[in-house]
Amino acid sequence: MPKQNKFEDVDVTASLEAIMKQNTGFYQSDFDIDREIIAKAVASDSKEGKTLLWFCRPSGTHCFRERDVFLKDTAPHNTWRFYMEQTSDRILAYAIELTGRERGKIKGSLYELDYSRHYERVKEKGLPADTVKLIYERGEQMIPAGQYFSGSPDPQLGKFERFEALPNDPDALKWLLQEEHRSREQLPQGDFKAHIAALHDGLIETEARRIVREMKRNYEPNSPNKTHFMVELSPAFMRLADTKDTDRLFSMLPYKTLSFSKIEGRHGTYALIDKGENRDREIRKPRPSVRAQLKADKTKTAPKKAAAKNKNHDLEV
Template identity: 30%
Template sequence: MGKEISLIAFLDEVVSRNTQHYRKDFELDAQKLRDALNSPYMDERIFYFMSRPNGTWCVLERDVFLRDSDGYKIWTHYADMPDGIEAYRVTITGRRGTAPMGHVVKLNYREQVQRVIKVAIPFDDVELTFYSGEKFRMPMEQYRKQREEIFFEYGAIQNFRCCPKSEAELYRVISMEHRLQKCWQPKTKKGPDTPAR
């Protein structure tokens, strides 16, 4: 997989080279990576990052593959305008002081986003963790309708996690994407062997 690198330093170089406007977006992305160091979930330490000529985005990989989540909407929004996008899968494996360390895989955004659109799965529930310590799961539709009441009753949300019916199916979809990112090709069925002459 290659040696561990300082992720924020690496991505900052990408932004310096590729993003001409709204470079300050990257400050939010860098903080998101620092915050992920405290996540108890490994899948909340894997992100997709894009540098565009006009800004950056950093979204959780799991959300990218959950249709209609914010991460999915952000990642697929540029599918019809991929020119100038540099994209990476960013995996946090540890820290050096407060700096997230890990690995990056360069993505061909033009091809990869089409795979995302094709294989993303729906999600129904959200898991909410509050700064108060409360934690519960509820249907997304219920959350949308009761967002204000929930805030007034439980306070600010510390972590918002989209949950599909099957975590195993989400894991399968993401695992297949990782194989494709390594240039794996699915086997194609061969026709019947023709006899040699």
């Protein structure tokens, strides 16, 4: 499992958009909603309101306050769990801690999350929230969780602004969020450009593994003329990939008779292999580039430099 990193003092929206483009082929417009959520959060008076959880998937993105994700039966909690429990989507997830605005940019830190492990924490540590606070322009109103409300203006309280779930035990939520913060603060500082490159490599490898997995699932040839096994290349992947990416994908698939082709009467592009091809194989690991190999060899053979001598000024007279 690759290690997670943190990326401090970044342009938050630009960084998240770059991440999204390594995974989200459809509904990238979801990110417009995320921008609004982030812009409102950075203006929040509470530290709790400035900490968000965000993820992207092949068909869309989601952004929630961290506190809400850890409150059971809320929409953020249920959504965060749904994509682990009900899909096999590749999910790229991050915690966001906003620090403010600088020259028109929203700044903060991103913390890479292992979505599957984070899901387990949310599932295990989620707290009950049996009350919902309705917030109006001139006051608040409490109702039981699950009770319908229209969001209409109130004669006494004025315009409805928003609502939030309230934990049964506020101190438990406060402690939990502090624990989450302390945990991710231990992550090493990462190189964001290298991170984006690794995510792009992961996009291609994930698609290769999916195709190999799907090839194994078919017991009989499934091409129209029953002479080949075939798997459609993911439409979300194809929206993100260029020619070099599909070439790399081709090189990672372990089949001698492989071809990428259109099928008459069907949309999309398909990976096809002869019906006699051995399908009990795993992907080929991509070879490192010549430049990367030379750099690695140079690092191994380079002589170690002697440590620089420092003056001990305390001993000077």
